Amino acid sequence: MNKQELVRELATRLSLSQKNVKHLVETTLEEITLIMEEDESYSQTGFGSFKAEVKNERITYNPAYRKKMLLPKKKKVHFRPSTILKGKINE
Template structure:
């Protein structure tokens, strides 16, 4: 399911207009993104939690030349599914 399909399904489920659903979904995505850039954890009870983690610097290999190259440390967003979501998917 892509974003457009999600918007359509939410609109059908709630009876809200597609425009209002799109505004709400975009606002939620923007707020989650802003929180993660500020290294704040976003937890949605029953669904899961979004947070950032630091991926340590490591050595990689250039596949073309075989040369070792350093890969710098970076912050990455991660999602951890909540128990209710895990249980729903497992059934």
């Protein structure tokens, strides 16, 4: 399922226009993104939590060039599903 399909499904379920639902979905995703950019975590009870984790710079080997190279520091997003979500998926 992609974002457009999600918007269509929510609009049908909630009896709202696709335009309003699309705005709501985009605003929600933007807000979660802003939270992640500030190095904070986001939790949704019954669904799971998102956390931005900083990976320090490190030296790695590039086999294509047969040289060591420095990978810069970067952020990585982790999602941890709740036990409720895990239970529903595994039913």
